[in-house]
Amino acid sequence: MADLLDIIFSTSFGYAVLRVTTPILFATLGALISIKAGVVNISMEGTMLTAALTGVVVSAFTGSGMAGVVAAVLAGMLLGLMLAYFALNLKTDIILAAIAINLMASGGTVFALYVISGDRGISSSLASKVLPKIQIPIIHQIPVVGSVLSNHNILTYVALLSVIVVYVLIYKTPLGLRIRAVGENAHAADSVGISVIKTQYIALIMSGAFAGFGGAFMSMGYVSWFSTNMTAGRGFIALAAEALGMGRPFGVLLTSLLFGTADALANALQAFRIPSEFVQMVPYVVTILGLVIYAKRRQSMAQKHKSEDRV
Amino acid sequence: MKKYSSIILILILALALTLSGCGSPEPEEPSTDTPVTDPAEPEEGEDDALRVVLLLNGTLGDRSFFDSANAGLEMIEDEFGAEVRTIEMSYDQTRWEPTLWEVSEQDWDIIILGTWQMQEYLQEIAPEFPDNRYIIFDTAVDYSVADLSNVYSIEYKQNEGSFLAGALAASVTSSDMELANDQKMIGFLGGMDIPVINDFLVGYIEGALYVDENVKVYVSYIGGFDDSATGKEMALAQYNAGADIGFNVAGQAGLGQLDAAKEMNKYAIGVDSDQAMVFADSDPEKAELVLTSMLKRVDNSLFRAVEMHLDGTLPYGEAEKLGLVEEAIGLANNEFYQNNVSEELRAELAEMADMIVNGDITVSSAMGMTTDELNELRDSVRP
Numbered sequence: 001m002a003d004l005l006d007i008i009f010s011t012s013f014g015y016a017v018l019r020v021t022t023p024i025l026f027a028t029l030g031a032l033i034s035i036k037a038g039v040v041n042i043s044m045e046g047t048m049l050t051a052a053l054t055g056v057v058v059s060a061f062t063g064s065g066m067a068g069v070v071a072a073v074l075a076g077m078l079l080g081l082m083l084a085y086f087a088l089n090l091k092t093d094i095i096l097a098a099i100a101i102n103l104m105a106s107g108g109t110v111f112a113l114y115v116i117s118g119d120r121g122i123s124s125s126l127a128s129k130v131l132p133k134i135q136i137p138i139i140h141q142i143p144v145v146g147s148v149l150s151n152h153n154i155l156t157y158v159a160l161l162s163v164i165v166v167y168v169l170i171y172k173t174p175l176g177l178r179i180r181a182v183g184e185n186a187h188a189a190d191s192v193g194i195s196v197i198k199t200q201y202i203a204l205i206m207s208g209a210f211a212g213f214g215g216a217f218m219s220m221g222y223v224s225w226f227s228t229n230m231t232a233g234r235g236f237i238a239l240a241a242e243a244l245g246m247g248r249p250f251g252v253l254l255t256s257l258l259f260g261t262a263d264a265l266a267n268a269l270q271a272f273r274i275p276s277e278f279v280q281m282v283p284y285v286v287t288i289l290g291l292v293i294y295a296k297r298r299q300s301m302a303q304k305h306k307s308e309d310r311v
Numbered sequence: 312m313k314k315y316s317s318i319i320l321i322l323i324l325a326l327a328l329t330l331s332g333c334g335s336p337e338p339e340e341p342s343t344d345t346p347v348t349d350p351a352e353p354e355e356g357e358d359d360a361l362r363v364v365l366l367l368n369g370t371l372g373d374r375s376f377f378d379s380a381n382a383g384l385e386m387i388e389d390e391f392g393a394e395v396r397t398i399e400m401s402y403d404q405t406r407w408e409p410t411l412w413e414v415s416e417q418d419w420d421i422i423i424l425g426t427w428q429m430q431e432y433l434q435e436i437a438p439e440f441p442d443n444r445y446i447i448f449d450t451a452v453d454y455s456v457a458d459l460s461n462v463y464s465i466e467y468k469q470n471e472g473s474f475l476a477g478a479l480a481a482s483v484t485s486s487d488m489e490l491a492n493d494q495k496m497i498g499f500l501g502g503m504d505i506p507v508i509n510d511f512l513v514g515y516i517e518g519a520l521y522v523d524e525n526v527k528v529y530v531s532y533i534g535g536f537d538d539s540a541t542g543k544e545m546a547l548a549q550y551n552a553g554a555d556i557g558f559n560v561a562g563q564a565g566l567g568q569l570d571a572a573k574e575m576n577k578y579a580i581g582v583d584s585d586q587a588m589v590f591a592d593s594d595p596e597k598a599e600l601v602l603t604s605m606l607k608r609v610d611n612s613l614f615r616a617v618e619m620h621l622d623g624t625l626p627y628g629e630a631e632k633l634g635l636v637e638e639a640i641g642l643a644n645n646e647f648y649q650n651n652v653s654e655e656l657r658a659e660l661a662e663m664a665d666m667i668v669n670g671d672i673t674v675s676s677a678m679g680m681t682t683d684e685l686n687e688l689r690d691s692v693r694p
Contacts, residue, residue: 120372
């Protein structure tokens with residue numbers, strides 16, 4: 001037990017939590033924006049995967065990690081645009097369209113990788129770039145805090161800053177107000193002259209952009225290559241994290257961190273001979289527990305509203 | 312607007328039809344063009360060339376297992392003038408059984424498939440086609456459930472090769488090599504807690520203890536074979552805890568360990584295929600840290616099986632375990648191994664390999680080991 005506490009309170013564990021959280025946080029923020037606008041984007045998984053491949057390929061051919069990130073984000077936005085076109089113009093069911101994107105990404109990325117590099121499982125023959133790590137000047141000097149918070153991949157900081165950006169965007173800007181209005185009641189928003197389709201387009205494209213950042217981190221920060229289905233369900237965990245965070249930017253930061261911690265814990269617990277299946281269960285048990293708490297809270301909130309209505 | 316969208320939809324549909332039209336005839340080709348007309352054969356100079364098909368329940372490009380099987384098929388094509396085909400069934404499980412049925416109905420001399428995931432399907436289908444010949448690698452069918460006298464199973468003594476990997480790791484961690492630390496701890500990164508993977512582990516632990524009884528082994532299981540990010544995370548945890556060399560046995564997910572090794576500047580040992588050579592061109596720094604890889608030579612074992620089939624000596628209806636003797640297992644002897652591992656140590660490992668072949672060293676196997684015995688072994692080396 002003492003060993004366990006040693007591991008949890010070590011700086012490398014804290015550092016690992018932030019690293020594991022980063023892709024989940026990006027995807028969660030993306031999901032949040034789309035849900036705020038009333039268009040659930042469940043294609044985060046496929047979008048991240050596509051962006052991860054795009055980042056690797058572009059950075060390998062341009063020799064620049066930054067170009068890779070830009071391309072990854074553009075790829076994410078493009079998929080967001082595509083989903084918006086299918087759902088809003090062609091009126092397909094958005095869930096089905098998103099599932100189609102996920103399936104297409106899972107096979108399509110392998111096909112594209114093969115055409116481009118001749119590899120099929122992993123992009124090891126492409127000399128792709130990784131993004132730099134950043135030492136934060138003053139914080140880096142502080143003993144414990146420094147080794148947890150500093151020297152992360154640049155995208156980890158982008159993710160954390162994005163929480164603030166998303167908060168400001170949604171609650172402090174006219175666009176955010178329109179997004180929320182459309183999400184709350186599209187007809188009402190329409191009646192006061194807000195273009196519902198335009199707003200939802202913007203929300204889905206932004207949500208794709210965040211997934212793009214998440215994908216770029218997976219293949220150019222977390223590991224240094226693209227491999228088949230490397231996102232491994234992180235895009236779906238993000239949807240749970242969004243629900244748990246009650247759709248609030250700082251709420252989803254906390255829930256993403258919770259999932260990150262559960263994941264990191266699952267990795268660290270392997271040192272003890274606890275059955276590995278049990279350890280691997282931890283993140284999912286946390287998800288279920290979280291969803292139960294979330295459902296309970298909603299229930300009690302709904303009851304409160306009801307009793308208020310009666311008065 | 313509506314008009315345009317319907318035109319686009321029709322175009323997409325037409326494109327999809329053409330594409331799927333291009334794709335599907337491929338697997339059916341052999342059945343349609345062989346029975347009556349045989350214009351393709353003459354250049355081989357034989358009337359009935361051996362026809363061999365390889366079914367992969369995955370895709371090529373894993374730089375490991377399936378690529379090695381395909382290489383074996385190419386050797387068979389070159390050496391015996393056989394007509395060969397590789398069918399990639401992808402990782403979609405729902406396609407495996409129907410494809411095996413379909414291929415079984417076609418006219419092939421030998422049908423090769425692999426992994427424990429195909430085992431049950433084969434046990435079901437093989438008895439339906441008593442005239443077919445099947446070779447399954449890396450697992451053994453259960454010969455007691457049905458009449459499987461037409462199936463030959465190849466298992467690998469991965470424990471023997473892992474013994475050498477463990478001996479190498481233990482020697483490195485207690486050596487004064489550049490990146491080795493004072494702690495006598497080595498890592499093992501497995502895909503799943505299953506018998507095949509644990510067979511690697513048992514050999515690895517025994518090899519390590521053979522060199523130094525005080526070595527500790529940090530064991531982690533990723534829980535799958537494709538999540539290389541989690542693989543990296545677990546390998547980082549091992550290196551952080553004081554391991555200075557690790558052995559990954561987790562397919563694609565295990566490659567995460569090599570990334571972790573580069574980040575922490577520690578050593579790694581690859582598996583199945585030569586993982587140093589995978590990165591030799593694109594990331595030489597990483598390749599330098601991969602001291603060697605424990606190779607599962609699926610290619611050699613398939614070649615051997617087909618050769619014996621032609622001689623009429625292949626024991627169908629039986630399972631064989633191939634190891635160092637058959638060259639189905641071994642450490643990769645590449646430039647990185649030569650440059651980074653001292654000549655002395657290489658000689659010692661070669662000697663151990665000989666002793667295993669001669670039977671002077673017997674390596675235990677996780678196959679048939681009870682969970683308690685396995686846990687006892689794992690606990691005995693727990694850091």
